[in-house]
Amino acid sequence: MTASLLEVIALNVRDAVAAEQGGADRLEVVADMAADGLTPTPETVAAIAAECPLPQMVMLRHDASFTADAATLDRLAADAKALAQAGAAGFVFGFLDGAGAVDLAATEALIHAVSPLPWTFHRAVDHAADVHAAWRAVRLLPNLATVLTAGAPTGVGDGLPVIKTRAEAGDASIVLAGGGLRPEHVPALLDYGVRAFHVGSAVRTNWSDPVDWGLVRRWRTLVDRD
Numbered sequence: 001m002t003a004s005l006l007e008v009i010a011l012n013v014r015d016a017v018a019a020e021q022g023g024a025d026r027l028e029v030v031a032d033m034a035a036d037g038l039t040p041t042p043e044t045v046a047a048i049a050a051e052c053p054l055p056q057m058v059m060l061r062h063d064a065s066f067t068a069d070a071a072t073l074d075r076l077a078a079d080a081k082a083l084a085q086a087g088a089a090g091f092v093f094g095f096l097d098g099a100g101a102v103d104l105a106a107t108e109a110l111i112h113a114v115s116p117l118p119w120t121f122h123r124a125v126d127h128a129a130d131v132h133a134a135w136r137a138v139r140l141l142p143n144l145a146t147v148l149t150a151g152a153p154t155g156v157g158d159g160l161p162v163i164k165t166r167a168e169a170g171d172a173s174i175v176l177a178g179g180g181l182r183p184e185h186v187p188a189l190l191d192y193g194v195r196a197f198h199v200g201s202a203v204r205t206n207w208s209d210p211v212d213w214g215l216v217r218r219w220r221t222l223v224d225r226d
Contacts, residue, residue, distance in 0.1 A: 042082045
């Protein structure tokens, strides 16, 4: 079986170091989880890069919505340049329009801004008016590394049927399963062919506490199980 990828949300250096100690492969670096993850500062990314070798996928998002106007996109593009210089290995973003479809113009603008770095389309896909149409749009975009998805806005527990359908459609290789991910979901996801997993609250007591390397280690063992 191909080894699984384990991505851990990190808010700071302490989280990043604990994630590495626990066996994580990659970080998603964010700020303000009260807003479901916003763009961190370049200083945070640089500080993590100085202490931890794990690749940093950095969030590009300025508010809790999934929309972006021209001014927001300009600001995010400028952020991306500074964050790349600070050590970002890739980025996490993605937008919907007012009708709930993938905003291809906005998303492609940021793809161009962060090129040639890879990127993850975040959980906006789970909130699309037509989830499967959203997947069909996203999967063809350039430099796409993964799609962070729970399959449903309410979390992986409710979204497993959607993830299974996407896997059967040939998208298992780009699924990054996360959002309410629990240990009991992993066997089914592995059976679907999913090999990338994303955890945040599952590896800490609460968002006020740091990542627990021991919990990361448990997830490492779980997602690598045959």
